[in-house]
């Protein structure tokens with residue numbers, strides 16, 4: 001069962017949430033101040049399992065709406081899967097790009 005770790009952007013406290021399914025992730029709030037302004041931390045091994053299963057069920061032929069990208073874990077996933085399909089392996093470079101996307105840096109650049 002996946003455990004996700006978050007950092008609250010309001011009070012900077014970190015906490016873990018046990019999520020029964022992916023839909024639950026949209027309801028996560030800071031357990032200290034109830035803020036929804038959270039950064040998901042990349043940490044435990046369960047994350048890799050989750051990403052693996054997400055990649056496996058990911059259909060790159062379908063467009064993704066804004067709602068989809070509000071879940072920061074989905075940012076970069078499309079690119080990663082597409083690279084795999086194309087047989088391109090960027091290795092750690094790709095992880096770096098994906099990590100930028102997840103922390104919002106890619107979006108910052110994109111919005112300029």
Ligand SMILES: [Zn+2]
Nearest residue numbers: 008011030033
């Ligand atoms: Zn908080």
